[in-house]
Amino acid sequence: MSKSKSPSNSKIRGVRRYEKPAGGWGSLKAVGKVLADQQTVVEGGRGLLQANQPEGFDCPGCAWPDPKHTSSFEFCENGAKAVAWEATSKRATPDLFAAHTVAQLWTWSDHALEDAGRLTHPMAYDRASDRYAPISWEDAFARVGAALRGLDDPNRAEFYASGRASNEAAFLYQLLGRKFGTNNFPDCSNMCHEPTSVGLPDSIGLGKGTVTLEDFDEADLILSFGHNPGTNHPRMMTTLRDAARRGAPILVFNPLKERALERFASPQDPVEMATLGATEIASRYYQPTVGGDAALVQGMMKALIALDAAAGGGVLDHGFIAEHTSGFEALAGHLEGLTWDELERGSGLSRGEIEEAAAIYAAAERTILCYGMGLTQHRNASSTVQQLVNLLLLKGNIGRPGAGICPLRGHSNVQGDRTVGVWEKPSEAFLGALERVFAFQPPRAHGHTVVDAIAALERGEAKVFVGLGGNFAVAAPDPVRTFAAMQKLDLAVHIATKLNRTHLQIGGEALLLPCLGRTEFDEQASGRQAVTVEDSMSMVHASRGLNRPASPELKSEVAIVAGMARATFGPDDPVDWEGLCGDYDAVRDLIEAVLPELFTDYNQKIREPGGFRLPVPSSERIWTTPSGKANFLVARTEGQDPRRGEADVLLLTTLRSHDQYNTTIYGSDDRYRGVFGRRDVVFVHPDDLAARGLSSGDPIDLAAAFDADGSRVVRGFTAVARDLPRGCVAAYYPETNILVALDDHDQRSGTPAYKSAPVRLRPAGA
Numbered sequence: 001m002s003k004s005k006s007p008s009n010s011k012i013r014g015v016r017r018y019e020k021p022a023g024g025w026g027s028l029k030a031v032g033k034v035l036a037d038q039q040t041v042v043e044g045g046r047g048l049l050q051a052n053q054p055e056g057f058d059c060p061g062c063a064w065p066d067p068k069h070t071s072s073f074e075f076c077e078n079g080a081k082a083v084a085w086e087a088t089s090k091r092a093t094p095d096l097f098a099a100h101t102v103a104q105l106w107t108w109s110d111h112a113l114e115d116a117g118r119l120t121h122p123m124a125y126d127r128a129s130d131r132y133a134p135i136s137w138e139d140a141f142a143r144v145g146a147a148l149r150g151l152d153d154p155n156r157a158e159f160y161a162s163g164r165a166s167n168e169a170a171f172l173y174q175l176l177g178r179k180f181g182t183n184n185f186p187d188c189s190n191m192c193h194e195p196t197s198v199g200l201p202d203s204i205g206l207g208k209g210t211v212t213l214e215d216f217d218e219a220d221l222i223l224s225f226g227h228n229p230g231t232n233h234p235r236m237m238t239t240l241r242d243a244a245r246r247g248a249p250i251l252v253f254n255p256l257k258e259r260a261l262e263r264f265a266s267p268q269d270p271v272e273m274a275t276l277g278a279t280e281i282a283s284r285y286y287q288p289t290v291g292g293d294a295a296l297v298q299g300m301m302k303a304l305i306a307l308d309a310a311a312g313g314g315v316l317d318h319g320f321i322a323e324h325t326s327g328f329e330a331l332a333g334h335l336e337g338l339t340w341d342e343l344e345r346g347s348g349l350s351r352g353e354i355e356e357a358a359a360i361y362a363a364a365e366r367t368i369l370c371y372g373m374g375l376t377q378h379r380n381a382s383s384t385v386q387q388l389v390n391l392l393l394l395k396g397n398i399g400r401p402g403a404g405i406c407p408l409r410g411h412s413n414v415q416g417d418r419t420v421g422v423w424e425k426p427s428e429a430f431l432g433a434l435e436r437v438f439a440f441q442p443p444r445a446h447g448h449t450v451v452d453a454i455a456a457l458e459r460g461e462a463k464v465f466v467g468l469g470g471n472f473a474v475a476a477p478d479p480v481r482t483f484a485a486m487q488k489l490d491l492a493v494h495i496a497t498k499l500n501r502t503h504l505q506i507g508g509e510a511l512l513l514p515c516l517g518r519t520e521f522d523e524q525a526s527g528r529q530a531v532t533v534e535d536s537m538s539m540v541h542a543s544r545g546l547n548r549p550a551s552p553e554l555k556s557e558v559a560i561v562a563g564m565a566r567a568t569f570g571p572d573d574p575v576d577w578e579g580l581c582g583d584y585d586a587v588r589d590l591i592e593a594v595l596p597e598l599f600t601d602y603n604q605k606i607r608e609p610g611g612f613r614l615p616v617p618s619s620e621r622i623w624t625t626p627s628g629k630a631n632f633l634v635a636r637t638e639g640q641d642p643r644r645g646e647a648d649v650l651l652l653t654t655l656r657s658h659d660q661y662n663t664t665i666y667g668s669d670d671r672y673r674g675v676f677g678r679r680d681v682v683f684v685h686p687d688d689l690a691a692r693g694l695s696s697g698d699p700i701d702l703a704a705a706f707d708a709d710g711s712r713v714v715r716g717f718t719a720v721a722r723d724l725p726r727g728c729v730a731a732y733y734p735e736t737n738i739l740v741a742l743d744d745h746d747q748r749s750g751t752p753a754y755k756s757a758p759v760r761l762r763p764a765g766a
Contacts, residue, residue, distance in 0.1 A: 009674070009720050012697045015681065018674040021278035022230040023237060024265030026671060027077040064233045064408075065213045065535040066610065076234035081659075081666045085498075086517040087547055090117025092499050097123060097132040106504050110474065110734070111665040114498045119514035120551035125506055132512060137555065137563065140511050145567030147464050147491040147509070154181030154443070158453045158462050161422045162469030163188045163414025164518065166531035166543070168587040169557035170413075171594075172580065173468055174421035176565045178431075179440055179575070183447030184462075185424045188470055189414050190450040194749035195376040196407045197418065199385035203631055205624030208415065210404035210616055211368055212537050216243060218402030221364035224252045224282075225293060225388065226374020226755075227408050230260020230672060231658045236408070237264050241279045249283040249364070251357055254374060255290050255348075255653065255724050256683070259672035286357060289348025290651040290728040291378050291642070291756040294635050296347035296354060297387040302335040303358035304394055315362050317396030324621055325393055327632035334634045348725045366402030367392065374653070377755040382748040383636035390632050398630065399621035409536040412518075416534030419598065419614065420591055424449055433594045438575065449750040450476060454742060457485035466493040466564070468557065469515075471663040473502040477740035477752040480711060495560050497550075500663070516556045520545040524559070525582030531558075532588070532606050534614065541611025558584060636747070642758045643727075649705045650688065652757040654733035654740070663734050670732075675720070683722035683730040684761065692761060696721035699764035702731065704739045706758060712738050716764050729761065 009015045020026055096116055102125070105113065122140045123132035135143075148157060159177040161170060177185060189197060197207035204210070216222070216239045229236040241264050244250055252261045262285065265278040272278065288296045308315035321328050340351045347354065361367060369392055375384055389398070389405060397403040409415050421430060424447035431442045448456060454476060456462040465472075465486070476482045486492065486505035494503050495513045503512055516522055522529040522545055530542040555563070562581035566573070580587050585603050592599040598614050605612040617623070623630050643649040656662070657670035657679060669676045673683075682702055689695060700719045704712035714736055724730060733754065740757045 009696050012718060012720060014676045014678040015720055016674050016676070018259065018672055021263035021265040022260035022672055023077075023234075023267055024273065024276070024278065025267075027267050064235045065537045065539050066541070067213060076237070078231060078234050078658075078661060082661055083519060085114070085664065085666060086118075087519050088117055090115065091120050091550065092116040092118060093120050094123070094134045101130040102132070102504050102506060103130055105499070106501075109665075110501055110663065111667070113500055114664060116499055118497055118517075118550035119499060119512060121553045122514065123512040125510035132510075135511070140513060141563040141567040143491070143509065143511060144466070144493055144564045148180060148568045151463060155184060155447070156462055157182055157464045157466070158184045158186060158448060158456070160450075160453070160465065160467045160470060160472050161185060161187045161417055162467075163409075163417060164412060164470075165417055165422075165468050165557055166413060166533060167416045167420050167540070167591065168531050168584050169468065169561055170417040170422045171420040171587060171591050172558060172561045172565070175434070175438070175575070176561055176568070178434060178442040179438070179565075180568060181443055183424055183426060183443050183445065184453065185422050186448050186450040186453040187414075187417065187422050187424070188475070189418055190424075190750060191475055191752060191754075192373050193376050193407055193409055193414070194449070194751045195381035195385050195746050198749040199382035200389065200405075200407075202625070203386050203389040203633060204398065204405075204618040205622075205630075206616065206618055207418075208538055208616060209406045209536060210398050210619045211406045212539075212613070212619075213239065215368060215402050215404060219243065219248055219366050219368045220402065221248060221361065221367040222250045223361070223367060223369040224250060224254070224261065225369065225371040226254060226376075227370065227372025228254070228256075228258045228260065228656075229408070230258060230264070231656055231660075232372065233408055234260070237281075238266060238268075240264070240281050241266055244279055244281050244283075249360060250281055251360060252282040252285045253288055253293065253296060253357075254285075255287055255728055256655075256730060257285065257287070257723055261285065284357065284360070286349055286353055287723075287725055289346075289725040290653045292347040292349070293375050294346070294380065294384040294387050295343050296349060297384075297391050298335060298338060298635060299340070299343040299347060299349075299351070299354035300358040300361065301331070301387075301391055301394060302338060302343070303355045304362055304391075305332060305335060307358065307362050316394050320396030321393070324396075324399075324623065324630055325632055326627050326629045327634075331390060331632040331634055361391075361395070366400070367395065367397045368402070368404055368406055369397075370406040370408055372408040374755055376746075377751055377753060379642065379744070379746055379753050379756065380636055381746040381751060383633070386633040387635055389630070393630055393632060399619055404619065407536065412535070413533040415536060415538070416532070416540070419534055420595070424452075430594070437590065437593045451742060451745055451750045451752065454482050454485050457488060460488050463490040464493070465489050465491070466495075467502070468495050468561070471500040471502050473505050474500065474663045474734045474737070477737055477744070477754065478712070478742040479734070479738055481742050493564075495557060513560050514551065514554050515560055516545065516549055516554050518543060518545060519547045520549045520554075521547060522556050524556070524584070526585075529556070529584045530606070531584060532611070538614040538616050539611055540606065540614060542606045556581070558587065642744075642753070642756050644706065644758070646705070648760060649758045650727055650729050650761055652702070652736065652739055652759045653728065653730045653755045654736050654757070655730050657732050660732070678718075679732045679735060680717045681720045681731065682717050682761070683724060684719050685724055685726050685728070686721040687726060688729070688761070689719055689721060692763075694719055694761075694763060701762050701764050701766065702729070702736065702739060703760050703762070704741065704757070705760050707741075712741075714738060719761075729759065
C-alpha cells in the first residue's frame with residue numbers, strides 16, 4: 001500500500017475520509033456544539049475568554065505554555081471542551097444516587113457517568129441499599145481520619161494524585177502522607193511521562209525539558225516524535241504553524257498519519273479562515289514501526305557520525321562534546337557495531353529514509369526535539385528518551401537559544417505536582433527540608449508507583465486509597481485485575497468534580513468528596529484565592545477561577561486535604577491546617593521554605609503577569625549529574641521482545657480520540673481520523689488484514705497475545721484499514737486497556753507499555 005494514500009473505508013458505518021485540515025471551521029463548530037451540549041453557552045463562553053489570561057484560570061486541559069498573552073483568545077478546541085465539561089450546568093445531585101444503585105450505574109458508559117454533571121454534595125456508600133447517600137463534611141473527614149489511624153502500618157495507605165491538582169493542594173497532600181508515615185504516592189505521571197523523569201536526570205541532571213516557548217521562534221529545525229498535537233495539546237499547533245510558515249523544517253516521526261501534523265488552519269487567522277486555506281506542517285513525515293524510535297534515532301546518530309567523518313569534521317559539535325559531555329567514545333563504538341539491517345528491522349524505516357533525516361538534522365544550526373507518550377509508554381522507554389538526548393548532544397543542541405529537548409506533558413500541572421513533592425522516590429534533600437521546616441522525620445523508604453500500588457491492592461496489603469482527582473482504575477492497565485484489586489479496599493476516598501467508573505469500585509467503605517474546579521471562584525477566609533501551576537516548560541503562574549461554584553457544598557482541594565489532615569492528626573497538630581486552607585499565600589510560603597532554591601519570593605513572582613520560570617540548570621549548560629557533564633548513554637536492551645518471535649503477533653498502540661482527554665470521553669467522534677459516532681474500531685494495515693483472511697469493515701476480536709487464560713480480549717470491534725506500518729494496530733483507550741498486561745512496563749520507570757501491547761487479531765467469535 002502506498003504511504004501517501006489512505007485506503008477507502010467508505011462502506012463502514014461511521015467511518016469516512018476526512019479531507020479538511022485540522023483546526024479551521026471544524027474546530028469552531030465543535031466548540032459551539034460542546035458549549036450547547038453542556039448547557040453552558042453563557043458561563044462556558046465567558047470562561048473561555050479568561051482561559052490562560054493573567055487574571056484568569058489556567059486551562060484544565062494540557063500543559064502547553066501560555067504565550068505573552070498577546071491575544072484575547074488563548075484556548076483551543078479541546079481546551080474549550082475541558083472548560084465546558086467542567087462549567088456544565090448539569091448536576092449529579094443526591095437525587096441521582098437515590099434513583100440509581102451502584103450496580104445500575106456500572107452499566108452506564110464512561111461518557112454517561114461523567115455527563116451526569118458536577119457532583120454537588122459529599123457522599124458515602126451505603127452497602128445495605130447499594131447506593132451513595134449524602135454525608136456531612138465533618139462526618140466524611142472523621143471517617144477518613146479514623147480509617148488512617150486504624151491502620152497497623154502507614155504503608156497500607158495509597159495516596160494517588162492526578163496532574164490537575166494545584167501546587168498548593170499537591171504540597172499539602174504530600175505533607176499529609178509523609179506526616180502519616182508513607183511515601184506511597186502513585187501518580188498519574190507514573191502512567192505517562194515517568195520515563196522522562198527517570199531518563200533525563202541520568203543524561204542532563206534534571207527530569208524536565210530545557211526549552212522555552214520563545215526558543216521555537218529561533219529554531220532552524222523541529223523534530224517531532226510520537227505525539228499528536230492536534231488532539232492532545234492543540235495550542236502547540238500555533239507554534240508549529242508559525243515555524244512552518246517562516247520556513248523551518250518540521251520532521252515528524254509517528255506510526256500513524258495524524259491530520260494536524262499534515263495540515264492546519266488557524267481559527268484565529270481571518271485570511272486562512274476566509275479562504276479555506278491551510279498551512280502544511282510536516283516537511284517530511286516518517287512512519288516508524290511501533291516501538292521503533294530507539295533504533296531510528298541510533299540510525300540517525302550512526303549516519304551523523306559518518307557524515308562528520310566524510311566531511312573531515314564540522315558536522316558534530318566537537319568543542320561542545322569535549323567540554324560538556326562524557327561517554328561519546330562508548331556511544332560511537334556501540335553505534336559502529338550496529339548493522340543497517342538491524343536498524344532497518346528495528347525502526348521500520350529504510351536506510352535511505354534514516355540517512356535523509358540525519359542529513360536534514362546535520363544541516364540545521366539550532367534544533368528542538370519534541371516527544372510525547374508515543375515514546376514513553378514502551379518497555380525500554382527511559383532508555384529511548386536518553387537516545388533523544390544523545391542525538392541533540394552530538395550537535396550541541398542543548399543549552400542555547402532555539403535548541404533543546406521538549407517533553408510534551410499531559411495534564412496542566414502534572415509536572416508541578418512532582419516539583420512540590422508528589423513522588424514515590426523523594427530525594428534526601430527534599431525529605432531533609434521537610435524535616436527542618438515541619439519538625440518531623442519523614443519516611444525514607446521508597447513508596448509505590450501505580451503498578452506497585454495495584455500489586456499491593458491485589459495482595460490485600462493496601463487498605464485505604466485516597467485519590468486526589470483522576471480515574472485511577474480506568475486509566476491503569478489490565479482493568480480485570482485492577483478493578484478486582486480495588487474491591488479489596490477497606491476505604492476508598494475520591495476527591496472529584498464528576499462521577500467516574502473508579503468511584504464504582506466498592507470494597508468496604510467509599511466516599512465521594514466534591515471539589516471546586518479550576519474554572520470556579522475560590523473564596524476562603526482571607527478572600528479570593530489563586531492557585532499555581534507549572535507548565536511543560538517550567539513556567540509557574542497563578543490561576544484564578546471566576547465561575548460560580550457548581551454547589552455551595554463544594555470545597556477546594558486545598559480545604560479537603562486540610563480537612564482530612566486535621567481529622568487524622570487531631571487538633572494539637574503543630575501544622576495550622578485551618579490557617580493554610582484559609583490563605584493559600586501561607587501554603588506558598590511553606591513551599592518556598594522547603595524549596596528556596598526554586599521558589600524564592602514565590603508569592604511576589606506569581607503576582608506578575610505570566611509568572612516565572614523555575615531554574616533549569618541544563619538550559620544554562622550546567623549539568624547536575626554525578627559526572628558534572630551531560631552523559632551520552634548507550635541504549636539499554638533488557639526486556640523480552642514483545643512479539644517473542646511469533647510472526648502472527650501484532651503490536652497495539654492505544655490512542656485518544658479527538659473527543660477525549662485522558663479517560664474523559666466528551667463524545668464518540670474522532671474527526672481527524674474520520675470516525676464518527678463510535679469508538680469500537682481497530683486501525684490495521686490492509687496487508688495484515690489480508691494475511692488473516694479479513695477485509696476492512698469485518699468484525700474482529702483482539703486478544704492479548706500471551707494471556708494465560710484467554711480472558712483479556714475485546715470482542716466484536718470493526719477492522720478499519722489504515723496507513724500504518726505492517727505488524728502494528730491502533731485502537732482507543734480505555735476500551736483496549738484490558739489488553740495491556742499489568743506486568744508489561746518500562747524496565748526502569750514502571751510506566752505501562754500502553755503503546756506496544758502484543759496482541760492477536762482474529763475474526764469475531766473465532
